Amino acid sequence: MKWSKAFIPTQKDTPSDADILSHALMTRAGMLHKQAPGVFSYLPLGLRAIQKVEAVVRQEMNRADAIEVLMPHLNPKELWDETGRWDRYGDNMFKLTDRKGQAYGLGPTHEEVITDIVRSHVHTSRDLPVTLYQIQTKFRDELRPRAGVLRGREFGMKDAYSFDVDEGGMIESYQAMEQAYFRIFERMGLDFVAIKADSGAIGGDNSVEFIALTQAPDARFQNAGDVTVVSCNGCEYGANIEKATSLEETVETDDPMRVLELLDTPNMGTIQELEDGLGIRADQAIKTILFQTDEPNNPVVAALVRGDQDVNEVKLANALGVGEVSAAGKYIVQDTTGADVGFAGPIGLPEGTRIIADPGIRGIVNGLIGANQTDRHYVNVNYERGDFEVTKFADLHTANEGDTCSQCREGTLEYRTGIELGHVFQLGLVYSEPMHATYVDNKGTEQTMWMGCYGIGTTRVLAAIIEQSHDKDGIIWPMEIAPYQVVVSSLMPRDETVKAAAESLYQNLQENGVEVLYDDREVSAGVKLKDADLVGIPLQVVIGRNYLKDGDVEFRVRQGHETEYLKPEQVLGHVKTIMKGE
């Protein structure tokens, strides 16, 4: 492609709404044009990079025996009603009504549609297993679109779905996809981890997230990562913050249990105020937080964690078996406890209030709790003595940095930040049961299919690559994803000798299967070199004065700007060697 005929509107200035580096660089490199919050057009360089991502994904899906299909964006409400997700998905799904009043959602994911296809066409165990995938635009009405294509409202995804006769089959299909994901992200040159994750709105039990690790690049931009990865410095353990567990360490003490006592604690509604006012340690206190659920009959629940820890809402929701919980508002707290916020506790709550507690509170000796009376706390509280009752124990607390690993019980947990690239789920019967996706087995018995689902954000991957691979001058594409592999920059486009050499090199590389961007524009050498660096093509061939003097062209590797001088006829061989090496 000749640059003069291309459409690559590079720009010097960082767009004012770019909160992360990849968004700034994609815009400056002429890859992206914003149409609305979280809605973008992909300009030619951006689309070529996306198509490269899709090609890698497609190859690895096909290699893993997944078969490509294409499902519609318009998802009839009736299908989503079969699983109850029409209501559960709520405002995150774009919804619309056609001229006849029929309601549709714009597909944010396609479990319902694919299950409809498979239940319609697969009838016996002979047709199973089958894994189907598509590469397609998805929609999600994000509350706060931000971070360029990372939290867009219309974005590219590969989504795959497996159907098996039983749980063992499902696990095999799942593992084949998991392995394909490792190959895909390795081919893209990404620095990533695969960690245990919560299944969220998709459902199912086992799921692993693939996360590209990120850092805040410099003061101008935020860290693009929006997932907190918790990992152990002593073993392989890794999970996202919603799923990560740390050891419930008991504070060792020889103190005898003392008599329960009601204390006046005026204006001590927080752990900090109690520490300051009473001189107790935070890990001696039991924090009681009230939450609301969407269960109509008994919506309020009390969650208990150690005073130095926090309640993880996702863990609490999972422990309760509900979709979501939210902190109870002031009036609900007053109504339930009879006291102001800050003085809730497990003793004397209204009958029927569920008390879910983190196991970490069990060993606290002579602890402190709110008394459900304004400005009063109990001290010398001991769960082991039976001072209060607990409906259910469950891991509720957020694993903190420095906590001991729950898996090896030795290492220390660390926090890192990253971008979710992909997610694999074992769905089990979550969709196939309500949607009656069944088959007849060898014995003539009807059985329900076991499903898995597997997503990769194809447009997010681009942003993740840029966050990991850039320098002060611009993007540095890995070879597999680069929109072009080589840029040939003619620095003297009006000099006939230089022009002829550049054109011939361009032709020669193209004819040999190299994707070349040929910068034939009549702009200054400075602009050409800056633009080549900005758009991040991995190999640069510069033809200018040195060619007139010595017959040499400058051959530069974008990563690190290593430069050597070659004769034009050496370039193709050099390019091929580097391309094979990648």
Next chain:
Amino acid sequence: MKWSKAFIPTQKDTPSDADILSHALMTRAGMLHKQAPGVFSYLPLGLRAIQKVEAVVRQEMNRADAIEVLMPHLNPKELWDETGRWDRYGDNMFKLTDRKGQAYGLGPTHEEVITDIVRSHVHTSRDLPVTLYQIQTKFRDELRPRAGVLRGREFGMKDAYSFDVDEGGMIESYQAMEQAYFRIFERMGLDFVAIKADSGAIGGDNSVEFIALTQAPDARFQNAGDVTVVSCNGCEYGANIEKATSLEETVETDDPMRVLELLDTPNMGTIQELEDGLGIRADQAIKTILFQTDEPNNPVVAALVRGDQDVNEVKLANALGVGEVSAAGKYIVQDTTGADVGFAGPIGLPEGTRIIADPGIRGIVNGLIGANQTDRHYVNVNYERGDFEVTKFADLHTANEGDTCSQCREGTLEYRTGIELGHVFQLGLVYSEPMHATYVDNKGTEQTMWMGCYGIGTTRVLAAIIEQSHDKDGIIWPMEIAPYQVVVSSLMPRDETVKAAAESLYQNLQENGVEVLYDDREVSAGVKLKDADLVGIPLQVVIGRNYLKDGDVEFRVRQGHETEYLKPEQVLGHVKTIMKGE
């Protein structure tokens, strides 16, 4: 691909909602799964065929120097308000509101978005011309979705847009696209015509439609064509029915003009009743039809054509410069003429009523018109004498079969039916002017860009191919579009010798770049041969008893079922020869 691992749910029965043959065959061949009216999932064979269509389109677009981009489905209302199309598009556009109340349309076409991109990034004549295209799903809320993927509500399209400095540039860009379209449809083996067409809701002056000609295949199915192509048997002239013109032939007569006379014509409100009652010829009568427009101040207009002709509403709307006209209702006719329906005429209409007449009425001597009085007509009416006035003459009548060609003035017009494959438009300034898409020319003056737009229905193309290329057994794919080029059918999958030969042939063809579907299923020979015919793979290799006996495989061409016997080692050469010949 091994058929046993593929997902090709063929079926014997024609689906009950299939009104056209291509829909029936696409469903039976396991290409398509219907999710809602006009909304489909494409199963693997269907998607592969679409991807072949897209590959041909992409190659020819790139060859014509068009550059690929990808625009979003969510089109902000504000952009469409700039051209006034948000309202004009009406119910045909799916519209939705996000969680913050912002309105979006699902893109049925992308003139507004592409113009926004180009006006944002192109500033001088140095950046022009540029032609951008995308291949993408489009949405249209059809009133009556039907005919499978032909009149779907979510469908594939390639849409391209050119931007030039002036009209001459626009015409050059337009012609490059027009030529690319000829190459595209020729490569797909389609029997098509390129005809003049009305520009409809897209706007602009010159446009050509590419139409695949169709016939009703048999009594079970309708003719899939929904465009009437009018062409001349004497010259190259061709246009669609909304645009086609025929010669306004004057009825030659030596009669002298007689005195205007008011006649009682009880119950003679139609041309037929007048012919029967008065014994006049239809071509002596002048038909006056009242229409309504959306112009608020003066909505009613009278259209005059010869009694043996019909008013073409699209032509009338174009003559008036409005988007749409519709026949006036009974009450409006009574209110305007003071008479019942059937007695309108050009004499004595309320002042200010526009009278638009077809030139064919000019030469009528002693004609007949309605008198604007119930049960009364005027006879001996002569426009040439000044019996009534006409606001504007314009070609209004629908060209009939048998009419004389307006171009060569000798040939006779014929009707054929077809499917619209693509449409190219010269848009001029229709979008660039209201949207301020301007550039600065060499002299520093701001100028408006000249635009063209160019669409191909990529999913429709599949249906058109099938309508033209099938037999009683199923689809017959042209080589360029076939989901696989060869199907290898092993008729004795449990015989080790046959199995080994089939597998080795499958591997050999695949390794040499041939796309092969290998039917290794444990089903009867009959099912395999029927399925191979149904899905329409162009070349069939059958391995069975003959191989055990003589070492021969059967090599069959799907089109016509010509069969020859070959040794396995001859197959690759044979396939390659045929593939090159296509």
